[in-house]
Amino acid sequence: MRLSRILSMLAGFFVALKLALLIPTATPAADAQVSGRQVLQKLVEEARKEGQLDIFGGQEVVGKTEQNLMQAFNKRFGLNIKVHVDNTTTEGPKFSQAMLEHQTGLPPTFDAMQGAEDRVLLLQEAGVIQRVDNWEALLREISPEAFKAHKQLSPMGFGGFGFQWISRLKVINYNPTLISKEELPQTRLELGNPKYQGMYSLPPFVSEALYGVLVYPKAQWLETVKSWGKSKPPIIHYPEGIKRMLLGELRFLLSNDYYYWDIKAKNPNAPIGISFFKDLTPMQFSFYFVRKGARHPSAATLFSLWMATPEANRIFENPGIGTVQANLSLGTGPISRQILEMVNKDKVKMVSWYDSEEAFNTFRWYTTKEGAAYARDLFKAQTGRE
Amino acid sequence: MERTVAAKNYLTWGQGAVEGAADSISLRLPLFFAWLACGVVALLLLFVGYMTFVLGVPTKPIFSFQNYVDAFDSYLFRRVIPNTAIVGFGTVAVVLFFSVPLAWLLQRTNVPYRELWITLIAISMIVPGFLKAIGWFILLSPKVGLINKLLVSLFDLKQAPLSITNVWGIAFVQGLMLTPIMFFLLAGPVRSMDPSLEEAAQVSGASFWRTMRWVSLPVLWPAILGGGIYTVMTAISIFEVAGLLGGVSHTPVLATEVFLSTQPFVGTSVLLPRYGMAGIYGLLIAIPSVIALYCYWRVIGKGHRYAVVTGKGYRPRNFDLGRARYCALLFVLVYFMAAVALPILMLIWASLLPYLAMPSAEAFSLVSLQWYLRIMETVGGVEVVINTIVLTVVTPIIVLFFSFMISWVVIKTQAQGRALLDTLAMLPHAIPGICFAFALTVVAIIAAKWARWLPLYQTIGIIIIANAVNRLSYVTRITNAALLQIGRELEESAQVCGARRFRTMWWVVVPLVKPSLVFGGIWSGLLVFSEISMALMLVGPKSQVLSVRIWQAWERGDFGQASALGVIMVLVMGTLILAIQWVGDLRFGVSGRPHTL
DSSP: OHHHHHHHHHHHHHHHHHHHHHHHHHHHHHHHHHHHHHHHHHHHHHHHHHOEEEEEOGGGSOHHHHHHHHHHHHHHHTOOOEEEEEOSSOHHHHHHHHHHHHHHTOOOSOSEEEEEHHHHHHHHHHTOEEOOTTHHHHHHHHOHHHHTTHHHHSOTTTTTTOEEEEEEEEEEEEOTTTOOTTTSOSSTTGGGOGGGTTTEEBOSSOTTGGGGGGTSOHHHHHHHHHHHHHTOOOBOOHHHHHHHHHHTSOSEEEEETHHHHHHHHHOTTOSOEEEOOSSOEEEEEEEEEEETTOSSHHHHHHHHHHTTSHHHHHHHSOBTTBOOOOOTTTOOSHHHHHHHHHHHHTTOOEEOTTSSHHHHHHHHHTTSHHHHHHHHHHHHHHHOOO | OHHHHHHHHHHHHHHTOOOSTHHHHHHHHHHHHHHHHHHHHHHHHHHHHHHTTEESOTTSOEEOSHHHHHHSSHHIIIIIHHHHHHHHHHHHHHHHHHHHHHHHHHHHBOOTTHHHHHHHHHHHHHSOHHHHHHHHHHHHOTTTOHHHHHHHHHHTOSSOSOOSSSHHHHHHHHHHHHHHHHHHHHHHHHHHOOHHHHHHHHHTTOOHHHHIIIIIHHHHHHHHHHHHHHHHHHHHHOOHHHHHHHTTTSSOOHHHHHHHHTSOOTTSSOOSOOHHHHHHHHHHHHHHHHHHHHHHHHHHTTGGGGOOBOSSSOOOOOBOOTTHHHHHHHHHHHHHIIIIIHHHHHHHHHHTSSSOOOSSHHHHHTOOSHHHHTHHHHHTOHHHHHHHHHHHHHHHHHHHHHHHHHHHHHHHOOOTTHHHHHHHHHHHHHSOHHHHHHHHHHHHHHHHHHOTTSOOTTSHHHHHHHHHHHHHHHHHHHHHHHHHTBOHHHHHHHHHTTOOHHHIIIIIIHHHHHHHHHHHHHHHHHHHHHOOHHHHHHOOTTOOOHHHHHHHHHHTTOHHHHHHHHHHHHHHHHHHHHHHHHHIIIIIOOSSOGGGO
């Protein structure tokens, strides 16, 4: 009896001790959850008061996609705000406008914008972008699933400034009725082989070529790009190149992965294939961000974070409805999964600016005078322009 | 007939005219409006010039000659300028080859179905240039072009004989594109020609061709020269055809250089476009324009030689071509096949496919109306339609008013500085629209910051202003040519009867040039309707227009959607043009029918 009392006292002591040990660790976690929830609730309330949101959605947010996106966004947060989407043109002119507005002190036209990483970096460094405070807690609250990938969604350097909503793999799109996968150049070094002359086009920008220095020495890479330019390929934008390839004028071109899914959704028998270079397949990120001085900052913050979630991503991985855009960092959508399967099967060497500290430093190097001069040399080499 | 009504109107009104300061006002008002319009042009041009010395944004300028150092390299002289010259003069050759005979055949002869052809020419202007270029690419592409394939199989050739992807191809397509503009620039003067001159020549024993060579063409010389200058300037300012057919690298022309300057390539530390460079290229385009303007000014300085609408027995008459009218019809058909039918057929074909494909059994199996059923997605809402209507209606009214004021001062007065006025009015065309658009963007930004009561920034208003400035040169060529043909004796007789200048202008001159004014209004409306480069730069989230929506669909690769919207635009505008012709016939007698004047 005495022994049992002693044992029960000991058990009570240990339970109390365990509880005592647990309480200090449990309290901050609960606080963080409460804090995340509170911040989100506050943001939602403020967004409701703002009642409007002006975004630059780019050419990916059009038609049915635009409608679905706005409905889903409002529904997710119990809002009923008016969302104006500008999808008139590509990001280049709109980013220039953002910079111009910032430098002249005008209120921003857009509350939130989206664009490719290299342009976003330039705006960030110029102070055009507003950092989202507590973004991790907010993202966890908005989408625990997205939070699992938060380090990829808002990677080094962009932490809290930009939120990845799509990723684009730089691939070879080819016309299988004109050239087989085996006949395609296997590495970027081979692309300069004269036997491919007249078969492909290149774009009038070098965002893809910039990645080369992650794998090859700078001098060798510049010579490689020069060898492409020597064959005098047509210098045209991706959509134009895809058109010519489908018509049969070109056999293949360097472009983005999503054209394949887009065209195949329209006609499964369309003459388009997808292939990867063995040496280097860049993964380019596009980010949403909030403009400093935005007129509707809370709505813009909610929207930018939400665009990085699987819920928003599902709307873009819906072939036949609008443009197909994958988010490989999430890897949750049907297209993303198929791409990742292809990549794994072909053992594709994917590279991004966020693979390492060194890679990111190289990315930032391009914004220096020396880096910009090198980029200009790449541009001249690729396009043949002196 | 109309002249008689005008004279009656004038006499009735003139009898009650009040003496006093009216005469000086009637001179000063046109002068005021003419200088106002040209003042805006001059200020914007000065701004473009100023920007050539500026690095960065204009509100925090860093003055430098760096833009000039960068622009004037060997590349410019070795490749860009020669290519631009070939494209410019090649285009004008194609334009003159088609437009002069077409204008004469469709305005002064009995070629069958003239009204239909005139309507089709008008409709062809609505189709955006880049869609036509795609059409010709499919026909004449070196590897897959349908015409090339046909020629290769017919003559058993080893390689395609023709190519559209070089400077000659660009000139050919641009020539076909710009022929309608030249046609309408010539239409008024051709129709207004006094046939007594030709009759006199023929009575004197001159053959048909000699009459054409020594009578008709010299009378039309100012209109041809003015239109030719306008065409060269347009040809070297067009980006889309050179960019699309030649790419932006292997056939560089000044227009593609302007475009590239305003599109900083990804990967540099520069995000702001190099507007200064764009300004320099714009000024380079302006130099030949100024030289051509000097020649033009010398011709119209002897304007009285070209007056064909006089008070003496003015009566337009049609030529009866007899059996030759079927040869003429063949010529008209060749042009229409090349410039209208093939591109529009191409457009219809593309609008029925999920993506662009060559005609084949498989492609036919993909044909559907899906892009038409989803057309409102491409249009983007009622707001876009309203904006487009406002832009297309308001701009021509503004342009017509200011153009007439300028032409009046230039042609009908001896006011000091009128040569400068005309030069300034012509210059907007010499500077690419995108430079004006940039200048206006900055004006709008300044207004948004310091004069918020002025709603310019990203509004439809600024797109209207940009288009009005840009079209000033086009419409002043029409009004200049029209006023040149009004004989001095009509005004002199009005003045002898005691009329002031303003009354003479309103009651005598305006009714006589009304056909040209209506033409100018309609066609500048059509040009504004399909204008894209300035709209893209100035458009805001709430000021979108249809042409921008088409461009957007094309740019993201949805050629089917862009084509479907293009086809609908052609149908709607074609119907509108027919309606305008019909109403014009009933009320003003200004349709394409030569006999109605």
